[in-house]
Amino acid sequence: MSKTATYLLAAFLTLGLAAESGAAPALEQIGEFTVPEANQGVGVDARHFYAVDNYVIGKYDKNTGTLVKKWQGDRKGPILHLDSAMLMDGKLYAAHSNYPQWPMTSSIEIFDAETMAHIGTYRFGIRWGSLTWADWHDGHWWMTFANYDRLLGPGKTPYGHKANTVMVKFTKDYRPVQTWTLPKTILDRFEDMTNSGGSWGPDGYLYLTGHDPAELYRMRLPKAGSVLELVDIIPMNIRGQGIAWDRSQPGVIYGIIRATAKERAEGGGHKVTVFRLVERP
DSSP states (O other): OOHHHHHHHHHHHHHHHHHHHSSOOEEEEEEEEEOTTTTSEEEEOSSEEEEEOSSEEEEEETTTOOEEEEEEOOTTSSOOEEEEEEEETTEEEEEEEOTTSSSOOEEEEEEETTTOOEEEEEEEESSSOEEEEEEEETTEEEEEEEOBOSEETTTTEESBOGGGOEEEEEOTTOOEEEEEEOOHHHHHHTTTOOOOEEEEOTTSOEEEEOSSOSEEEEEEOOSSSSBOEEEEEEEOSOBSSOOEEOTTSTTEEEEEEOOOHHHHHTTOOOEEEEEEEEOOO
């Protein structure tokens, strides 16, 4: 199938999904901040947003975009590749992996949101893949462990194969309960990468993002089977990766725009973008 035909098919599919679920919601951009740490993801609480880079997290005032505190690890580790953040009860929980090293290992890294001190870790070891996001919803942890079609390593082989990407539901103490895979519809849109961000929305839907596409995927758990169901594809001014719903402002969601090499050479930088979800009549 040609690339044009593929895009047309995706457009018709999106229209069909919108018709099935009612009019698709839209996102209204209400803020933008140039933030050097906004390379991997973002977290948010009542007063601050937290921009995430591989081994750096910057804490910023939500209203002014002023840097408040920063945690910075050693380039050599042990924290190598933070990928997203979520805030709960005064703690920041960051998804972490050893990407692009092999074999894949993953952990949750825990920080005190006030002081930005690193205070804990939970290790998943070698199991499902590279942890890209974690969220707390309905009394459980929800996390995606990514696998990729991108060719990496000395043998230039697929880094786990993206079809093996799984979302896992855990108990409070990280015992696995159930797992789901992603539908081929959105896997195809990720090209050789996979799901990078995820956050449960105030409407009860799960929202996912890819590594690069400027779009948000509204998902739901299936009534049967183990494949997540795609409900809507919503355009979003992002460039990947981690996202976070603001639980202090229902309907507000944060994302990032990772600057390209060309944009950085021209004086541009990474950005945190802020949106309000608008349900169309």
